[in-house]
Amino acid sequence: MAVKQQLQNIKKKLPPSVSLVAVSKTKPEAAILEAYEAGQRIFGENKIQEMALKWEHLPKDIQWHMIGHVQTNKIKYMASFVSLVHGVDSMKLLQAIDKEAKKNQRTIPCLFQVHIAGEDTKFGMDDTELLDIIDAVEYKKLKNIKAVGLMGMASNTENKDQIRDEFRYLKSLFEHLKAREPNFEILSMGMSGDFGIAIEEGSTMVRLGSCIFGERN
Ligand SMILES: *Cc1c(COP(=O)(O)O)cnc(C)c1O
Secondary structure, X not given: OOHHHHHHHHHHHOOOOOEEEEEOOOOOHHHHHHHHHOOOOEEEEOOHHHHHHHHHHOOOOOEEEEOOOOOHHHHHHOOOOOOEEEEEOOHHHHHHHHXXXXXXXXXXXXXXXXXXXXXXXXXXXOHHHHHHHHHOHHHHHOOOEEEEEEEEOOOOOOOHHHHHXXXXXXXXXXXXXXXXXXXXXXXXXXXXXXXXHXXXXXXXXXXXXXXHHOOOO
């Protein structure tokens, strides 16, 4: 099915409070343009250099989200334009993003990635590591990043109860932190296989790739 059609089908399933990141990693610019022409403006990539090339070539009103693991030495390639970094999982990374944002005289919105899956293959912090960052004096000194919420990936499993529990845990952590972090407003959870559950559990932002653009190679 065409990208435009897929996008329209998905949008019917999303409540107005949930924003959609169209995950276009590995997909050609033509496919992104098709989604763009159907009204989509937020795209997610997991490789910084691939995202930077697409940013150069494609319409400038696209908002680019970095959803993958970030290597500190590559932040410079996206610091001038990235609109949200989903995968912040250390103080060191946060400081590096702050530094590059400052060079570009801007503030970069970030999400803390929390490890919620049973598998240990996925990136992210546990709640103690996250609290250590938020409580640190260095954190308060960072003026060019803005932490706006949390991101998490559930286990890749058929067990829906497990997925639900993982999302529910992230939502409770989000609510807990919101009380002290006034800028927290985004809870990024849900991919093609589990976004229905994520929305039921309080997601405000879903990251969908294959159900819009088809399977990746
Ligand atoms: C690839 C990716 C997605 C999208 O996955 P689909 O299953 O294709 O929807 C979402 N989030 C992250 C972090 C990803 O790397």
